[in-house]
Amino acid sequence: xxxxxxxxxxxxxxxxxxxxxxxxxxxxxxxxxxxxxxxxxxxxxxxxxxxxxxxxxxxxxxxxxxxxxxxxxxxxxxxxxxxxxxxxxxxxxxxxxxxxxxxxxxxxxxxxx
Amino acid sequence: xxxxxxxxxxxxxxxxxxxxxxxxxxxxxxxxxxxxxxxxxxxxxxxxxxxxxxxxxxxxxxxxxxxxxxxxxxxxxxxxxxxxxxxxxxxxxxxxxxxxxxxxxxxxxxxxxxx
Numbered sequence: 440x441x442x443x444x445x446x447x448x449x450x451x452x453x454x455x456x457x458x459x460x461x462x463x464x465x466x467x468x469x470x471x472x473x474x475x476x477x478x479x480x481x482x483x484x485x486x487x488x489x490x491x492x493x494x495x496x497x498x499x500x501x502x503x504x505x506x507x508x509x510x511x512x513x514x515x516x517x518x519x520x521x522x523x524x525x526x527x528x529x530x531x532x533x534x535x536x537x538x539x540x541x542x543x544x545x546x547x548x549x550x551x552x
Numbered sequence: 553x554x555x556x557x558x559x560x561x562x563x564x565x566x567x568x569x570x571x572x573x574x575x576x577x578x579x580x581x582x583x584x585x586x587x588x589x590x591x592x593x594x595x596x597x598x599x600x601x602x603x604x605x606x607x608x609x610x611x612x613x614x615x616x617x618x619x620x621x622x623x624x625x626x627x628x629x630x631x632x633x634x635x636x637x638x639x640x641x642x643x644x645x646x647x648x649x650x651x652x653x654x655x656x657x658x659x660x661x662x663x664x665x666x667x
Binding site for chain 2: 443474479480481482483484487497498529531539540541542543544545546
């Protein structure tokens, strides 16, 4: 089975802190994604990467950056955390076309105080 | 803007009954659709997917129906069990960049199975 592992299940940070969310997948997938999930809004794409060192903005990239130095690892960075970034963050990966289904991690619930 | 939506945010069914979860989409160019199940405290899990060249696809106890004429997608769960209680999301591909499809998700339907 594909495993997507997010380093933290819960995180509490203060406004202005730099926050790193880490994600690792073990199936040699080409593509990796970061979503945030908020009640009533579903999952919204922040950034994705289709290759090492490659990244593209999703629908809500403002306030975030990403890093993909190795194929299996995709990091989400909050340069200066704000309270409106309190959310559930979900990492996902897939092999790419034609196999497009995403495999998700268990999520990181981030609270910014 | 275009988005994937759901007809009902909550659905309650009796154990053993069939469940039908609906989803409307607005992008007529979408050619791939997928259903996920998310249990409390867990990440979304893949249930079933369908491409636009199909009208119906069946899995184990689940069936997805696609009506491109009215841009409607549904997930049918046969003989609903307590373990089916979860939030169900539909998603469609909106655009692609290289090999990376960008799925757009609906806001989800909470399915509750009553004993």
